Amino acid sequence: MAHTHEDPPSLPTELGPYLDELVRRTRVVCGPQLVSVFAVGSVALGDYRHGRSDVDVTVVVEPSLPGSALHDLAEALAHPHLPCPAAGLELVVYGTDVIGRSSGAAGYLLDLNTGPLLPDRADFDAARSPAFWYAIDRSVAHQTGLTLFGRPAREVVAAPDRPDLLAAIRASVREHSDGEGHLADNRVLNGCRSVVFCRTGRWLAKRAAAREVALAEEEFRPLVEAAVHSFERPRTSAVPLPAAEVRAFLTWVRARVEQTAAGA
Numbered sequence: 001m002a003h004t005h006e007d008p009p010s011l012p013t014e015l016g017p018y019l020d021e022l023v024r025r026t027r028v029v030c031g032p033q034l035v036s037v038f039a040v041g042s043v044a045l046g047d048y049r050h051g052r053s054d055v056d057v058t059v060v061v062e063p064s065l066p067g068s069a070l071h072d073l074a075e076a077l078a079h080p081h082l083p084c085p086a087a088g089l090e091l092v093v094y095g096t097d098v099i100g101r102s103s104g105a106a107g108y109l110l111d112l113n114t115g116p117l118l119p120d121r122a123d124f125d126a127a128r129s130p131a132f133w134y135a136i137d138r139s140v141a142h143q144t145g146l147t148l149f150g151r152p153a154r155e156v157v158a159a160p161d162r163p164d165l166l167a168a169i170r171a172s173v174r175e176h177s178d179g180e181g182h183l184a185d186n187r188v189l190n191g192c193r194s195v196v197f198c199r200t201g202r203w204l205a206k207r208a209a210a211r212e213v214a215l216a217e218e219e220f221r222p223l224v225e226a227a228v229h230s231f232e233r234p235r236t237s238a239v240p241l242p243a244a245e246v247r248a249f250l251t252w253v254r255a256r257v258e259q260t261a262a263g264a
Helices: 011-033 067-075 132-144 162-178 182-200 204-215 218-231 245-262
Strands: 036-042 055-061 089-093 108-115 120-122 146-150
Touching: 011 036, 011 055, 011 146, 036 132, 055 132, 067 089, 067 108, 089 162, 108 162, 132 162, 162 182, 162 245, 182 204, 182 218, 182 245, 204 218
Parallel strands: 055 089
Antiparallel strands: 036 055, 036 146, 089 108, 108 120
């Protein structure tokens, strides 16, 4: 794989050739205006589950990259033109002028979703998307982004300011509380990650965060352990969780996040 800095640790073997080709195609399309490519999400946090997890990738380019190149990139990376071995690819392209400053805005140039288990989406208008997903992803990238090409993530990505990030986490919890479009286990485990971040200021992998919450919160331990068990299965074989217990847990998570935000 093409690296100009450190090799990313613990890159899943199932993804190596795919990410190799993704980087190659991105370099061809963007040319010298490509600054960095790095993995975020479950890959960066060391909790990728083959058959369950998406591959999250951030691409950083010079702002002068033509808009036509963004359309070309979306076409070059779309499944099955580039077959995605994971559940899906979630790739976001930013300009250096946006990703290099602290912000809670979405701010992307391209948001591409594609893959065998994801509905295809290529969006070039950041104003149309809820900003919280992107602020959280940039925070994870700043902390643990795995460099696949170019400058390391910590040199390129500015972490959102804490008030903006806590606002993003609140919005994420509200989204998962509604439940639409999200597996129940993912809703619970994302809630665990939010609580642990509020307590420690660090993003953990979903299962690691779940272990911390299960140890500390006996009331929710059975639900959290059931969510981990479900998460360890393929996405198509997720185990249903009691809806009332999930709602109660996320209400508790929301209260913890609100408490942290009020004290920030």
